Amino acid sequence: MSASTIDLAVIPGDGIGPEVTAEALKVLEKAAAADGIVLQQTHYKLGAQHWLETGETLPDETLADLRTRDAILFGAVGAAPGDTRIPSGIIEREMLLKLRFSLDHFVNLRPSRLYPGVASPLANPGDIDFIVVREGTEGPYVGNGGTLRAGTPHEVATEVSLNTAHGVERVVRDAFRRASDRPRKKLTLVHKHNVLVFAGHLWKRTVEAVAQEFPEVTHDYLHIDAATIFMVTDPARFDVIVTDNLFGDIITDLAAAVSGGIGLAASGNINMERTAPSMFEPVHGSAPDIAGQQKADPTAAILSAALLLDHLGYGPAARKIEAAVVADIAGRGTAVRSTSAIGDAIAAAL
Amino acid sequence: MSASTIDLAVIPGDGIGPEVTAEALKVLEKAAAADGIVLQQTHYKLGAQHWLETGETLPDETLADLRTRDAILFGAVGAAPGDTRIPSGIIEREMLLKLRFSLDHFVNLRPSRLYPGVASPLANPGDIDFIVVREGTEGPYVGNGGTLRAGTPHEVATEVSLNTAHGVERVVRDAFRRASDRPRKKLTLVHKHNVLVFAGHLWKRTVEAVAQEFPEVTHDYLHIDAATIFMVTDPARFDVIVTDNLFGDIITDLAAAVSGGIGLAASGNINMERTAPSMFEPVHGSAPDIAGQQKADPTAAILSAALLLDHLGYGPAARKIEAAVVADIAGRGTAVRSTSAIGDAIAAAL
Ligand SMILES: CC(C)[C@H](C(=O)O)[C@@H](O)C(=O)O
Numbered sequence: 001m002s003a004s005t006i007d008l009a010v011i012p013g014d015g016i017g018p019e020v021t022a023e024a025l026k027v028l029e030k031a032a033a034a035d036g037i038v039l040q041q042t043h044y045k046l047g048a049q050h051w052l053e054t055g056e057t058l059p060d061e062t063l064a065d066l067r068t069r070d071a072i073l074f075g076a077v078g079a080a081p082g083d084t085r086i087p088s089g090i091i092e093r094e095m096l097l098k099l100r101f102s103l104d105h106f107v108n109l110r111p112s113r114l115y116p117g118v119a120s121p122l123a124n125p126g127d128i129d130f131i132v133v134r135e136g137t138e139g140p141y142v143g144n145g146g147t148l149r150a151g152t153p154h155e156v157a158t159e160v161s162l163n164t165a166h167g168v169e170r171v172v173r174d175a176f177r178r179a180s181d182r183p184r185k186k187l188t189l190v191h192k193h194n195v196l197v198f199a200g201h202l203w204k205r206t207v208e209a210v211a212q213e214f215p216e217v218t219h220d221y222l223h224i225d226a227a228t229i230f231m232v233t234d235p236a237r238f239d240v241i242v243t244d245n246l247f248g249d250i251i252t253d254l255a256a257a258v259s260g261g262i263g264l265a266a267s268g269n270i271n272m273e274r275t276a277p278s279m280f281e282p283v284h285g286s287a288p289d290i291a292g293q294q295k296a297d298p299t300a301a302i303l304s305a306a307l308l309l310d311h312l313g314y315g316p317a318a319r320k321i322e323a324a325v326v327a328d329i330a331g332r333g334t335a336v337r338s339t340s341a342i343g344d345a346i347a348a349a350l
Numbered sequence: 351m352s353a354s355t356i357d358l359a360v361i362p363g364d365g366i367g368p369e370v371t372a373e374a375l376k377v378l379e380k381a382a383a384a385d386g387i388v389l390q391q392t393h394y395k396l397g398a399q400h401w402l403e404t405g406e407t408l409p410d411e412t413l414a415d416l417r418t419r420d421a422i423l424f425g426a427v428g429a430a431p432g433d434t435r436i437p438s439g440i441i442e443r444e445m446l447l448k449l450r451f452s453l454d455h456f457v458n459l460r461p462s463r464l465y466p467g468v469a470s471p472l473a474n475p476g477d478i479d480f481i482v483v484r485e486g487t488e489g490p491y492v493g494n495g496g497t498l499r500a501g502t503p504h505e506v507a508t509e510v511s512l513n514t515a516h517g518v519e520r521v522v523r524d525a526f527r528r529a530s531d532r533p534r535k536k537l538t539l540v541h542k543h544n545v546l547v548f549a550g551h552l553w554k555r556t557v558e559a560v561a562q563e564f565p566e567v568t569h570d571y572l573h574i575d576a577a578t579i580f581m582v583t584d585p586a587r588f589d590v591i592v593t594d595n596l597f598g599d600i601i602t603d604l605a606a607a608v609s610g611g612i613g614l615a616a617s618g619n620i621n622m623e624r625t626a627p628s629m630f631e632p633v634h635g636s637a638p639d640i641a642g643q644q645k646a647d648p649t650a651a652i653l654s655a656a657l658l659l660d661h662l663g664y665g666p667a668a669r670k671i672e673a674a675v676v677a678d679i680a681g682r683g684t685a686v687r688s689t690s691a692i693g694d695a696i697a698a699a700l
């Protein structure tokens with residue numbers, strides 16, 4: 001395949017996933033074409049609906065096939081909360097998390113920016129512009145643990161957080177590298193090392209060690225509880241946050257909320273060693289309550305497509321999408337537009 | 351001892367701890383005297399400073415002595431962040447957490463109210479008035495875990511969250527009882543059961559089971575990440591939150607921030623089975639940077655004293671302290687008052 005072809009896997013998923021993905025593809029196609037990039041698409045049926053029809057979450061052959069692609073554009077998955085036919089969390093764990101773990105997406109990159117024209121729930125948000133580098137392949141997400149004497153008064157349930165020097169070091173180094181590329185060059189480690197001593201000290205020691213390689217980057221530390229306070233009192237203090245899988249899950253939803261909502265929050269599940277394709281998805285879920293009604297905001301999906309282009313080395317095309325989004329957002333009034341109308345407007349602004 | 355004597359243990363601690371505790375005692379003494387309650391005090395020297403002088407965190411004899419008291423009023427502990435003489439987290443774990451665990455403080459009660467006259471960082475905070483019932487004796491706080499091959503590229507660090515039917519059921523039942531006593535009668539379980547399956551399902555099943563005993567209470571569920579979003583977009587939706595030790599730590603700091611800051615956030619570490627004394631403390635820490643300068647707001651410590659009276663069955667005296675605090679807060683302008691001036695004003699308003 002030529003250097004300017006993207007062999008793209010598309011997983012639209014459930015609920016609003018297909019709607020927002022359609023708009024992301026609309027914008028991605030136009031931006032790619034303008035820069036002479038050929039976009040080849042393979043669509044995969046996966047998610048809660050697919051599970052209901054087939055009983056499959058993520059078959060080995062599908063995973064093997066996905067591995068051959070350059071990148072994955074992901075919509076959203078998940079059943080309606082009331083749907084008792086689907087065992088709770090099965091799609092999240094056996095499909096979404098399985099992809100992140102199998103494809104070694106150790107950098108879960110989640111930028112937060114308060115774009116001009118966007119309302120924050122904060123009275124004085126200040127200039128919010130930071131990225132969270134969330135570890136994506138270990139920590140409390142490993143699925144290690146168990147239940148003893150389930151359903152009895154003597155039940156014991158455990159969850160084991162697994163943290164390795166290999167896993168922590170590679171994501172910390174990635175975060176320092178990104179901090180070094182930003183104007184403020186500031187990194188904040190978020191953890192809870194005064195309570196989670198073993199994991200916490202591994203993270204702290206690793207940050208201290210890797211910091212030696214990046215003398216131009218300043219770094220500090222916040223406990224996760226204190227970090228949530230700063231997120232509402234002074235979010236502008238953050239530049240690059242590096243943190244574990246669970247704290248990253250929590251802090252990025254909060255970050256998205258203070259920056260105008262998860263309708264705008266993009267993310268990349270990135271394998272920086274490039275041994276498998278990376279995956280780009282909006283932070284929001286499948287929102288079954290508004291699915292199929294053209295009510296969802298596709299902006300997060302569109303910004304995720306920009307992160308995808310950036311990761312594949314098409315920086316100029318990524319910048320154009322971002323600029324088109326920023327222009328569209330700045331002009332958004334209170335008028336309600338359909339999902340496709342927003343996609344059309346951003347595509348037109350390219 | 352007569353029914354109207356309180357045999358009180360006082361642990362002022364470090365930093366601003368002694369200052370805010372002095373004001374809490376000032377108000378507590380006056381409120382007690384007015385209601386014919388005799389207050390006997392035993393002060394304990396514990397904390398970072400005490401560790402530096404003696405190498406003691408919490409000796410067995412001190413713990414045994416504390417057990418004989420009716421309740422504990424706690425200030426704050428912790429060394430200055432830069433003080434490398436004190437091993438990081440040792441005071442928190444071997445003193446504060448050891449007290450919570452040894453005295454079986456399974457209900458970590460943290461009310462959040464946006465008092466009239468208090469500024470929230472939220473543009474539209476709405477009517478914030480909820481309590482968090484945080485589990486206090488298990489979960490990821492048990493200190494279970496370890497490190498293998500520390501300091502090598504092959505290091506593995508684990509943290510084990512331990513959850514028992516016994517531990518979860520008693521705190522969930524307490525939360526339902528509190529919800530049942532409140533006008534809105536609404537309970538929200540906060541967890542992450544789609545990822546932390548084993549612990550999460552124990553919590554979910556327990557809530558479903560205990561709900562049968564409280565048909566008048568409605569309940570819902572939020573993942574911790576979604577809960578942080580609601581905390582900044584619609585905190586008025588919450589009435590009673592029940593959650594585990596770590597999620598409770600995170601959500602209560604965020605709750606304090608949106609309700610006007612941790613200068614106002616009180617807490618009780620409560621043993622509802624009354625097999626050992628409960629302990630009441632402001633949510634804030636020892637703030638070494640402003641210690642000894644009469645700059646700290648003692649309101650959180652004073653409200654913690656009200657929670658103490660309430661727990662010991664002196665509801666009317668507790669209500670009077672709360673009313674005096676509410677009156678004082680409503681009249682607070684932008685004028686800066688010293689720690690003792692605030693204590694004096696609240697005592698005078700009793
Ligand atoms: C759906 C869920 C498993 C997922 C996570 O916890 O990582 C989501 O909350 C996210 O942040 O992408």
Ligand SMILES: CC(C)[C@H](C(=O)O)[C@@H](O)C(=O)O
Pocket residue numbers: 194195225442443446447599633
């Ligand atoms: C000091 C620390 C151990 C403590 C905790 O994590 O519980 C504090 O943050 C709190 O919330 O009381």
